[in-house]
Amino acid sequence: MRRGTRYGVLLGPLLAGGAPPDLVRRAARGLGLPERGAYAVVVLAGSVPEAAVAEGPDADGTRWRWCGPGDGAGDVAVVLLGAAGPPGALARLGKHGAGPGGMSPVVGSLAELGAARRLAGTALLTCAPGTREVVRLDERLPTALLVSRPELSARLLAEVFGPLLALVPAERAVLVGTLEAWLECGGSMGRAAVRLRCHRNTVFNRLRRLERLTARSLSRPRELVDLVLALDVLRLSSAPP
Incomplete structure (x- = not known):
């Protein structure tokens, strides 16, 4: 049945x-x-x-x-x-x-x-x-x-990633992908570079640019939380990064 x-x-x-x-x-x-x-x-x-x-x-x-x-x-x-x-x-x-x-x-x-x-x-x-x-x-x-609070999620995304979202899609995807790889590799520049098949300095430079665009530092725990949560909102969006 x-x-x-x-x-x-x-x-x-x-x-x-x-x-x-x-x-x-x-x-x-x-x-x-x-x-x-x-x-x-x-x-x-x-x-x-x-x-x-x-x-x-x-x-x-x-x-x-x-x-x-x-x-x-x-x-x-x-x-x-x-x-x-x-x-x-x-x-x-x-x-x-x-x-x-x-x-x-x-x-x-x-x-x-x-x-x-x-x-x-x-x-x-x-x-x-x-x-x-x-x-x-x-x-x-x-x-x-x-x-559970989509209106706050949208506000978080705009507040944290607003300048990032203004980039052309290909450029934005590179920075978002680098942040994702760095997080998945436990914050290791070297391991992220291996995963992304690029030089460690390339990962470093991309992440520094992302920090400037978002006005948030990956080395400050509270600001890192903002970036991780905004990344989750972006991941759940129907639009590609």
């Missing part, structure tokens, strides 16, 4: 939140799941491969209950986590090419699925356009704060 047709009626009220205790108990029986346990909600955008939607149990005991699309998103899964925890569930989704998607923090009961559903939706919003990643909210909290 196609996902969503079997469990949608039972999962719908739980995912909406505020279900009374007697409804939670009836839903638990109908779903074949315990009222209390280590649960997470996954929200996926777009179509999901059939191979990804088996109910389980998986090898580690993880069990899945799928619900059809809702709120403009793709399929939603309630996951009773097994021994491998959230990483195990994410590995299964990645193996089958499901995504982009977001996973909620772990909650302790079916009665908490409403809040988990909302947080999973927020996690989905932190996925960059065009990616197939499925991400945990707990690993994207700063970015989740940004997507």
Whole structure:
């Protein structure tokens, strides 16, 4: 039976939140799941491969209950986590090419699925356009704060990266790519140069120019936070860097 047709009626009220205790108990029986346990909600955008939607149990005991699309998103899964925890569930989704998607923090009961559903939706919003990643909210909290307040995100981007965004796209992409590489290499000029296949001094000069344009220093922690958050906003933008 196609996902969503079997469990949608039972999962719908739980995912909406505020279900009374007697409804939670009836839903638990109908779903074949315990009222209390280590649960997470996954929200996926777009179509999901059939191979990804088996109910389980998986090898580690993880069990899945799928619900059809809702709120403009793709399929939603309630996951009773097994021994491998959230990483195990994410590995299964990645193996089958499901995504982009977001996973909620772990909650302790079916009665908490409403809040988990909302947080999973927020996690989905932190996925960059065009990616197939499925991400945990707990690993994207700063970015989740940004997507939760789009008007402030837009202001942050304009305030921090305004002069950078005024450059021609190719020039801007070089500076943004250098900053990304430097951050991914733990602030090492040498490692960033190897990744970018250029001289260490080239990385240094690009980053100094970026500092001048943004009026922020990579060596000052608070100003570095501004740059990292603005970079996240730019990454989530539909426009290329």
